[in-house]
Each structure stands twice: as structure tokens, then as C-alpha cells.
Amino acid sequence: MFLLADAFRQHLVTFLAVSGSLLAAVFVFLLIQRGLDEWRFRRRMRLTRRFQPLVDALLTPEPEAHAYRRLVEEGRPHAPELAGLLLRPLGVATGALVANIRRAAHDLGLVERWTLHLGHRQWWERAEAARALGLVRERAAVAALLRALEDDHEEVRAAAVEALGAIGDVQAVPVLLASLRDESRHQRARVVEALRGFGEAVMPALLGHVREHPDEREMAAELVGLIGGTGGLGDLLAWSGDDRPSVRASVMRALAVLGLDDRAYYYVLRALRDPEPEVRAMAARTLGRSGRREATAELAPLMNDQWLVAAHAAAALKSLGVAGLARLAAFRDAPGQAGDLARQMLWERETLQDGALSA
Amino acid sequence: MLRDTVARALVYFDLGVLAYFLAINTLYLVFSVVAYLHLRQHRKRWTARELGAVVRSPATPGISVVAPAYNEEATVEESLRSLLLLNYPQFEVVLVNDGSKDRTLQVVIDKFELVRAPAAYAEPLPTQPVRGVYRSLANRDLVVIDKQNGGKADAINAGVNAARFPLVCVIDADSLLEDHALTRAVLPFIEDPDTVAAGGIVRIANGCTVERGRVTDVTLPTSALARFQVVEYLRAFLAGRVAQSAANALLIISGAFGIFKRDALLAIGGFNHDTIGEDMELVTRLHRVYRERQQRYRIVFQPDPVCWTEAPESRTVLARQRNRWQRGTLQVLSYHRHMLFNPRYGVVGLFAMPYYLLFEALGPVIEMAGYVVTFVAIPLGLLDVRFAQLLFLSAVMYGTMISLLSVVLEEISFRRYLRVSDLLTMVLFGFLENFGYRQLTTWWRLQGVVDFLRGKQGWGAMTRKGFAQA
Numbered sequence: 168m169f170l171l172a173d174a175f176r177q178h179l180v181t182f183l184a185v186s187g188s189l190l191a192a193v194f195v196f197l198l199i200q201r202g203l204d205e206w207r208f209r210r211r212m213r214l215t216r217r218f219q220p221l222v223d224a225l226l227t228p229e230p231e232a233h234a235y236r237r238l239v240e241e242g243r244p245h246a247p248e249l250a251g252l253l254l255r256p257l258g259v260a261t262g263a264l265v266a267n268i269r270r271a272a273h274d275l276g277l278v279e280r281w282t283l284h285l286g287h288r289q290w291w292e293r294a295e296a297a298r299a300l301g302l303v304r305e306r307a308a309v310a311a312l313l314r315a316l317e318d319d320h321e322e323v324r325a326a327a328v329e330a331l332g333a334i335g336d337v338q339a340v341p342v343l344l345a346s347l348r349d350e351s352r353h354q355r356a357r358v359v360e361a362l363r364g365f366g367e368a369v370m371p372a373l374l375g376h377v378r379e380h381p382d383e384r385e386m387a388a389e390l391v392g393l394i395g396g397t398g399g400l401g402d403l404l405a406w407s408g409d410d411r412p413s414v415r416a417s418v419m420r421a422l423a424v425l426g427l428d429d430r431a432y433y434y435v436l437r438a439l440r441d442p443e444p445e446v447r448a449m450a451a452r453t454l455g456r457s458g459r460r461e462a463t464a465e466l467a468p469l470m471n472d473q474w475l476v477a478a479h480a481a482a483a484l485k486s487l488g489v490a491g492l493a494r495l496a497a498f499r500d501a502p503g504q505a506g507d508l509a510r511q512m513l514w515e516r517e518t519l520q521d522g523a524l525s526a
Numbered sequence: 527m528l529r530d531t532v533a534r535a536l537v538y539f540d541l542g543v544l545a546y547f548l549a550i551n552t553l554y555l556v557f558s559v560v561a562y563l564h565l566r567q568h569r570k571r572w573t574a575r576e577l578g579a580v581v582r583s584p585a586t587p588g589i590s591v592v593a594p595a596y597n598e599e600a601t602v603e604e605s606l607r608s609l610l611l612l613n614y615p616q617f618e619v620v621l622v623n624d625g626s627k628d629r630t631l632q633v634v635i636d637k638f639e640l641v642r643a644p645a646a647y648a649e650p651l652p653t654q655p656v657r658g659v660y661r662s663l664a665n666r667d668l669v670v671i672d673k674q675n676g677g678k679a680d681a682i683n684a685g686v687n688a689a690r691f692p693l694v695c696v697i698d699a700d701s702l703l704e705d706h707a708l709t710r711a712v713l714p715f716i717e718d719p720d721t722v723a724a725g726g727i728v729r730i731a732n733g734c735t736v737e738r739g740r741v742t743d744v745t746l747p748t749s750a751l752a753r754f755q756v757v758e759y760l761r762a763f764l765a766g767r768v769a770q771s772a773a774n775a776l777l778i779i780s781g782a783f784g785i786f787k788r789d790a791l792l793a794i795g796g797f798n799h800d801t802i803g804e805d806m807e808l809v810t811r812l813h814r815v816y817r818e819r820q821q822r823y824r825i826v827f828q829p830d831p832v833c834w835t836e837a838p839e840s841r842t843v844l845a846r847q848r849n850r851w852q853r854g855t856l857q858v859l860s861y862h863r864h865m866l867f868n869p870r871y872g873v874v875g876l877f878a879m880p881y882y883l884l885f886e887a888l889g890p891v892i893e894m895a896g897y898v899v900t901f902v903a904i905p906l907g908l909l910d911v912r913f914a915q916l917l918f919l920s921a922v923m924y925g926t927m928i929s930l931l932s933v934v935l936e937e938i939s940f941r942r943y944l945r946v947s948d949l950l951t952m953v954l955f956g957f958l959e960n961f962g963y964r965q966l967t968t969w970w971r972l973q974g975v976v977d978f979l980r981g982k983q984g985w986g987a988m989t990r991k992g993f994a995q996a
Contacts, residue, residue, distance in 0.1 A: 172910070172912050172913065172916060173912065175544075175916065176912065176915060176916050176919065179548075179916070179919050179920060179924075180919065183919060183923055183924060183927065186927060187927060190927060190930055190931065190934065193934055194930075194934070194953065197934070197937050197938070197949070198946070198949070201946045201949060202946070205946055320578075321578045322578075452663075474643055474644055478641040478643065478661070478663060479663065481641070482639065482641065482663050504644070507642055508641065508642070511641065511642050515635065515636070
């Protein structure tokens with residue numbers, strides 16, 4: 168038995184020694200790998216400490232010539248590492264400050280490098296380049312960025328859209344509008360965000376585009392709402408008669424943001440009698456946000472409509488002050504859905520008031 | 527004469543214990559190798575581009591995320607906002623207020639513009655009465671079910687009843703899911719339509735920085751107990767579950783994060799109310815029902831959708847948790863005992879369940895008996911000291927190697943801990959784990975076995991410290 172135990176122990180020790188050594192070798196390899204990563208990180212930190220004051224000097228309308236020269240001359244060998252440092256303030260910087268950084272990026276050879284990298288074989292390099300060109304608002308790169316909208320990789324397309332939005336060159340608007348057809352929901356959202364950045368300047372191109380592509384009215388209506396202003400109101404009201412309920416609902420959502428003048432108010436009242444519940448619900452929501460107390464008489468009958476419509480009508484009445492609350496109070500003792508909704512809204516209102524009082 | 531007989535019996539007993547330790551550690555060695563190959567293949571298969579395609583595809587199935595909540599007034603708003611921001615093309619969040627005694631429901635009503643809606647759905651799973659269904663006017667992807675208290679399993683079943691998508695994701699209300707957790711967890715269902723359930727990895731959030739319900743900086747906890755658990759979880763998930771999943775022999779999908787086909791849940795009657803280990807019981811029942819019906823099915827562990835959770839840092843709470851897990855395992859094995867060693871249940875009956883019986887259910891008894899007998903018998907001269915050396919080699923040294931192997935597996939596959947100091951700390955705790963911590967958990971598990979035999983029920987309170995906010 169002991170002989171067996173001895174032999175067993177010998178084999179186990181050998182096995183553990185060999186596998187332990189192998190494991191130790193793997194650890195050493197992993198530690199070397201980690202060490203290299205750490206070394207790169209520390210080098211980046213060192214460069215940051217050295218160049219950060221010089222980059223900060225660019226963030227004044229008229230940077231010191233001496234600091235600028237030092238940055239360009241001493242920074243050239245470390246240009247790729249400096250890119251991050253230059254780009255960091257661009258999320259918030261505007262006007263002359265952006266121009267300063269763009270000039271430095273040009274002199275460091277970074278703009279040329281980024282433009283070249285738009286054709287890099289690795290997608291993340293392409294995406295990074297597009298993002299950087301957008302941040303420095305490099306108008307010369309607009310054509311290349313428009314081509315990047317056709318990239319296979321969504322990240323690159325996303326970066327290109329954001330870059331074009333940041334540069335704000337109106338020649339990009341038609342292509343951006345065409346990108347509203349991108350298969351990715353996220354990409355479409357980014358295009359909307361980029362177009363929103365153009366402000367009312369985008370409106371003529373947007374409305375022209377939708378006249379040619381009526382199938383994009385739904386997205387366009389949302390866009391008009393997001394951009395704000397009254398430039399698109401006429402078209403928006405015309406689209407409220409579209410055959411597609413989703414377009415009509417989208418128009419109502421946009422009107423809720425834009426606010427209602429007398430003409431728009433009339434269109435929203437008409438939408439309360441739309442055959443589609445989604446549209447009626449959105450119209451009720453819009454009236455709730457309009458602050459027009461006279462709408463309460465039109466909203467009250469909807470309390471017996473389908474649940475979605477009734478819920479939005481009840482919420483709208485709750486937000487329309489004393490007149491709305493009086494309408495809700497009339498349903499307080501009613502049986503069924505209307506009574507349930509009215510009681511809940513009144514309870515919420517009272518709870519909120521109690522909360523406000525106790526606060 | 528009697529002394530010789532006792533000594534001989536002790537030698538045989540000790541050899542049995544040695545065989546046990548060798549078997550469990552060798553099994554984990556095999557698990558680690560299988561897991562490594564599987565993880566490598568998984569990473570090659572699912573590139574960022576492929577994941578992007580899943581997000582874009584109109585065929586990607588919708589998911590109803592069911593989050594049971596009981597007295598979560600303080601955290602429910604942030605948890606819900608974080609869930610509603612998950613990156614997935616089509617999903618809804620079904621929050622089930624399980625008869626909370628605090629203001630959980632009122633907080634949600636106020637913050638998310640909830641309106642009471644008619645409960646226009648069938649209730650195939652029996653639950654405690656539903657008091658109301660609320661829909662949000664602010665966010666159409668949020669549904670709140672208010673019901674009478676019935677426990678976690680009952681709340682999940684109520685959520686499954688209300689779910690309108692074909693897949694149901696069950697999470698704990700205090701779990702933190704990563705942005706792409708749903709996209710990654712849905713992959714097995716897209717890859718193979720026979721998949722009925724998939725679980726993600728659960729990692730320990732203690733020590734990490736949490737911003738708006740997302741873990742933004744991954745660091746090791748400062749508490750030694752939590753650090754041991756980090757290594758323990760890596761071994762259990764990265765080595766154990768990846769390998770068991772490769773053999774379609776996975777018996778547990780953590781209750782903190784799992785996705786199930788709604789039809790499959792309805793077909794087996796949902797979660798069981800009467801067990802403490804409801805997550806393991808459900809998965810075992812899925813295996814049982816599908817194998818009895820001779821239907822093709824897959825239950826999969828996905829190593830990369832991450833769910834972060836808070837681990838206990840006090841010995842009392844950890845002891846309670848391990849005691850409960852042990853009782854849960856024993857309860858499930860006892861419920862489904864006829865599956866054990868039954869060839870009708872294939873790899874589950876012949877490998878997974880015997881594995882759980884021997885190494886999980888009886889493990890603490892064998893381990894503790896081995897330690898006690900060896901260290902009592904040697905001073906009494908009943909056992910040769912060489913057996914103690916062998917026990918040390920096969921239990922402690924071999925175990926240490928396995929713990930370190932799981933740290934290597936993490937480092938070469940996911941490398942979530944970016945600081946070198948964290949890696950070295952994990953190595954240190956992987957080494958130390960077998961010198962005290964493992965024996966301590968064995969003791970708690972042994973108490974769980976005793977409590978199970980005494981018929982003790984109940985969860986015991988779990989005190990949580992909360993996540994560190996940025």
C-alpha cells in the first residue's frame with residue numbers, strides 16, 4: 168500500500184512540477200505583455216505631461232508663437248500620440264480655438280495622416296480618422312467623408328456622419344438625407360442628430376428632398392420637430408393628410424415640440440377624429456403640451472376611446488390646469504376605463520401636490 | 527488487531543478522499559482546456575461586425591426583460607433607466623412589483639408617467655393575484671405589473687405571463703447588465719433555433735466604479751473575501767460552465783441573468799415557487815422535459831454577456847449564501863433524483879447530475895471528513911504521514927494550479943482587469959484560496975448539508991452595501 172502511495176506521490180509531484188512550470192511560463196509571458204502595455208501607457212502619460220501645456224496654449228484666441236513653434240517642432244516625432252491630446256478639447260471648443268488646433272494638426276502632418284487613414288484596411292483606424300477630421304472641422308475632407316458614408320463598417324459610417332454634422336458644410340446635406348435610408352436604426356438616429364446640428368439652414372434641402380422622396384416623410388416630420396423653428400410648418404401640416412398613419416402620428420409628435428399656432432391647432436383638432444388610434448393618441452398628447460385650455464372640451468370625449476387614446480387624453484387633461492382637472496373630476500365616479508383613468512390622474516395630481524407641499 | 531483494522535480502513539478511506547480530490551481537480555483541468563478551445567472559437571466566430579449584423583437584422587428576436595422588484599424604492603428608478611438604455615433593437619422591460627411594502631410602485635409611477643392599463647393578456651402560469659398593469663406614456667418599452675407578494679419565482683412567472691416577445695430575459699433588479707449584454711446573449715438563439723435557454727457570465731462588481739447603472743472602471747475589490755470570490759467565479763464560470771455548456775450538460779443558469787424561450791417556460795410551467803434553488807431547478811426541469819419528449823434542445827452558457835453583481839463581503843452573509851446554495855443543490859437533486867444515472871437523460875443523467883451529486887452535494891462531506899480524519903489519525907499513529915503529504919499535493923497544490931489556470935483563462939480570453947496590480951493580486955488570491963478560504967466554504971457548505979437534512983427552509987437575509995458611484 169505504501170509502495171503504491173510512494174509511486175503515486177512521485178508521479179503527482181512530477182505532474183505538478185511540469186504543469187506548474189508551464190503555468191509559470193505562461194504567467195511570465197502574460198506579465199511581459201502587460202508590462203509592455205504599461206510601458207506604452209506610461210510613455211503616453213509622459214508625453215501628455217510634456218505637451219499638455221503647449222496644447223493648452225492653443226486654447227486662447229491668439230496663441231503664443233513660441234509655444235506653437237515648440238509644439239510643432241518637438242511634437243512632430245510623436246504626432247500620432249499627440250493626436251488624442253489635440254482632439255480632446257474639441258468636444259467643447261468653438262470658433263478660433265478650433266482653427267488653432269486645425270492649423271497645428273496640419274503642421275504636425277496629422278490631417279494628411281487622417282485623410283490617408285480613411286482608406287486604412289482596419290475599420291477602427293478609418294473610424295478614428297473620420298472622427299478626427301470632423302472634430303477639427305476639416306472642410307477639405309468633406310468629399311472623402313461623403314465617400315466614407317458608403318463604408319462596409321457601421322462604426323466608420325457613424326463616424327463619418329458625425330464628422331459631416333460637425334463640419335456643417337451644406338453640400339453634405341443631400342447625401343446625409345439619402346443616408347436616412349441606412350438599414351441601421353442607430354445610423355439613422357446619428358444622421359438625424361447630424362442634420363439637427365445644421366439648424367434651420369437644412370430646412371430647404373430637407374423639404375426639397377422629401378418632395379422627391381415622399382416615402383421618407385415620417386423621418387422628415389420628426390426631423391422638422393427636432394430642428395424646431397417654423398420653416399417646415401406648412402409642409403408638416405400638409406403631411407398630416409398622408410395616407411400612412413405612421414406619418415400622421417409623426418407629424419403630431421413634431422407639432423407637440425414646435426407648439427401650436429391657430430392653424431396648427433385646427434389640424435390637431437381634426438386629427439382627434441383620425442381613424443387610427445395611434446394618431447388620435449399623439450394628437451391628444453400634443454394638445455396636452457400646447458397649454459390651450461380650450462382643448463379640454465375636445466379631449467374629454469376621448470376618455471371613452473381605445474385605451475391608448477384615452478390614456479393620452481387623460482394625461483393631457485391632467486396637464487391642462489383647472490379646466491382639465493374639472494373635466495377629469497366629472498369622470499371620477501364613472502365606471503370602467505374612463506373612471507379608472509380619471510381617478511388615477513387625480514390621485515397623481517394630488518400626490519404630486521402633497522409632495523410639493525411637504526417638500 | 528482492532529488497531530490494524532482501523533488503520534487499514536483509514537488508509538482505504540484516505541485513498542478514496544485522494545481519488546476524490548484528484549478527480550475533481552483533473553475534471554477542472556479538462557474543463558479549462560475545453561473552455562479555452564471553446565472561448566477561442568467563440569471569439570473568432572463573433573466579431574464586432576457579426577454583432578453589428580445581429581443588431582441590424584430584422585430577424586433578431588425581441589426580448590422581454592423581466593425584473594422582479596421587492597422593496598427597491600431607493601434603486602428602482604436608476605435600475606429601470608439603465609435597463610431602458612440597453613443596446614438592443616427590440617425589447618421591453620417588464621418590472622414586477624412583488625407586493626413591495628415601500629414606495630417602489632409610486633416612485634415608478636411618478637418617474638415614468640405610468641398609467642393603469644387593462645391587463646389584456648392570458649395568464650398561463652398561475653401566480654398570486656395581479657393588482658394592476660401599468661404602461662408608461664413616456665416610454666412605450668416599459669410595462670409594470672403590480673401584484674401581491676409571492677416570492678421571486680412567482681414574480682418572474684407574472685412577468686413571463688405579461689411578456690409579449692418570444693424571448694424572456696430574467697434578471698435580478700439589482701444586477702447591472704452591460705450595454706451589449708442582450709445582443710451577445712441572444713446569439714445562441716440565432717445560431718441554433720433549438721436553443722431554449724442561455725445564461726451569461728456573472729462578475730463581481732465590488733470595487734468597480736458604477737456610473738448611471740453601468741460599470742465604467744473594472745477593478746478588484748479591496749475586501750479579501752470578495753477577492754477570493756472573484757477567482758472562484760472565474761473558475762466556476764469560465765472553466766466550469768463553458769465546458770458543461772459545450773457538452774449540453776449545463777444545470778445552472780444564474781438567476782441574476784438568463785434568457786429563456788417564453789414558449790419553453792410556459793411548456794414546463796414556469797419557475798417553481800417551492801424551492802430555494804429556483805434557477806437550477808428550472809434548468810434541470812427543462813433538460814428533463816425536453817429529454818422525456820425526445821425533442822432536440824440546447825441550453826447554453828455564453829461567456830461574454832456580462833452581468834455585474836454585488837458579492838457578500840462579510841463572513842456571516844457569505845456563510846448564509848453558501849448554506850442556501852448547498853441546500854438548493856441538494857433540493858434540486860432530490861426533486862429530480864430519478865434522472866440520476868438514468869441513461870434516458872443522456873449526458874445530463876449520466877454525467878452532469880452525478881457530477882453535482884458527488885462534487886457539489888456530497889463534496890463538502892467528503893472533503894471535511896478527509897481533512898479531519900487525516901489530521902486526527904496521523905498524530906494517533908493510525909495513518910502514515912505520507913498520506914498527509916499526498917492529500918496536500920492532490921487537494922491544495924493541484925487545487926492551487928486549477929485556480930491559477932482560471933486566472934490565466936480570464937487573462938487570455940477577456941482581460942477585464944486592466945491593471946497589472948489586479949492581475950498579480952488575482953494570482954496571489956488564486957494561490958491563497960486553497961489555504962483556508964476553500965476549507966471555510968467547505969465548512970459552510972457542510973452546514974448547508976446538515977440544515978437540508980434537518981429540513982430547514984428559507985433564504986436568510988442578504989445585506990447589500992450598494993455599488994460605489996462615480
